[in-house]
Amino acid sequence: MATNRTGGAQRPNGAPQTKVCQFKLVLLGESAVGKSSLVLRFVKGQFHEYQESTIGAAFLTQTVCLDDTTVKFEIWDTAGQERYHSLAPMYYRGAQAAIVVYDITNQDTFGRAKNWVKELQRQASPSIVIALAGNKSDLAAKRMVEFEEAQAYADENGLLFMETSAKTAMNVNDIFLAIANKLPKSESGGGAGGAGGARRLADGDTPRASSCCK
Numbered sequence: 721m722a723t724n725r726t727g728g729a730q731r732p733n734g735a736p737q738t739k740v741c742q743f744k745l746v747l748l749g750e751s752a753v754g755k756s757s758l759v760l761r762f763v764k765g766q767f768h769e770y771q772e773s774t775i776g777a778a779f780l781t782q783t784v785c786l787d788d789t790t791v792k793f794e795i796w797d798t799a800g801q802e803r804y805h806s807l808a809p810m811y812y813r814g815a816q817a818a819i820v821v822y823d824i825t826n827q828d829t830f831g832r833a834k835n836w837v838k839e840l841q842r843q844a845s846p847s848i849v850i851a852l853a854g855n856k857s858d859l860a861a862k863r864m865v866e867f868e869e870a871q872a873y874a875d876e877n878g879l880l881f882m883e884t885s886a887k888t889a890m891n892v893n894d895i896f897l898a899i900a901n902k903l904p905k906s907e908s909g910g911g912a913g914g915a916g917g918a919r920r921l922a923d924g925d926t927p928r929a930s931s932c933c934k
């Protein structure tokens with residue numbers, strides 16, 4: 721992951737040129753499944769036992785480095801409470817990726833996740849990369865959704881799938897990395913806000929924060 725492929729473009733000083741691609745990613749799912757906690761873990765490496773429920777939506781960015789590409793995620797963490805449902809299209813419209821989250825200790829949240837997947841399949845970009853996250857895997861003793869059931873559903877629907885824990889950090893970076901790997905890094909891209917592909921940043925317009933490139 722850290723090595724650069726040979727044969728890529730070289731800068732005058734011989735350093736390999738890294739392509740920087742920017743993608744809009746949205747998190748969807750029932751309230752209290754841990755969407756904000758997953759983002760907080762991924763972006764800041766933190767976990768709060770008493771995470772406040774999101775109002776409207778929150779916006780954060782984070783970058784991950786692949787072999788020859790730096791992927792900058794523009795993350796929209798939506799509010800799961802029912803009264804905010806009508807706002808969701810604003811956030812998934814034009815998104816190139818989505819993480820639909822449920823809580824493995826709560827069967828209802830899995831049903832709700834399936835509804836979000838259906839809504840994305842009908843109304844989001846046809847090329848959107850969707851990942852399903854079964855969060856709170858640290859609470860396996862209280863499990864109500866079987867891993868195999870969720871994996872089968874994900875396979876049927878062409879979704880990436882992982883069980884995650886924002887609390888222990890299990891699979892949190894991995895799910896974002898799996899999405900980054902699956903996203904098309906075409907040079908032509910989809911343009912700003914477009915859902916077709918990456919928005920490539922110009923040289924010198926590099927993202928500010930990065931945990932992976934330190």
Ligand SMILES: Nc1nc2c(ncn2[C@@H]2O[C@H](COP(=O)(O)OP(=O)(O)OP(=O)(O)O)[C@@H](O)[C@H]2O)c(=O)[nH]1
Pocket residue numbers: 749750751752753754755756757758768769770771772773774775798799800801855856857858859884885886887888
């Ligand atoms: N044990 C455990 N608790 C978690 C995990 N992720 C989140 N929580 C807890 O679950 C509660 C809800 O987490 P949030 O991240 O606020 O959930 P949310 O999906 O953003 O909720 P809304 O903003 O209301 O949509 C908080 O008390 C978190 O500490 C996890 O992986 N394991």
Ligand SMILES: [Mg+2]
Pocket residue numbers: 755756757772773774797798799800
């Ligand atoms: Mg939240």
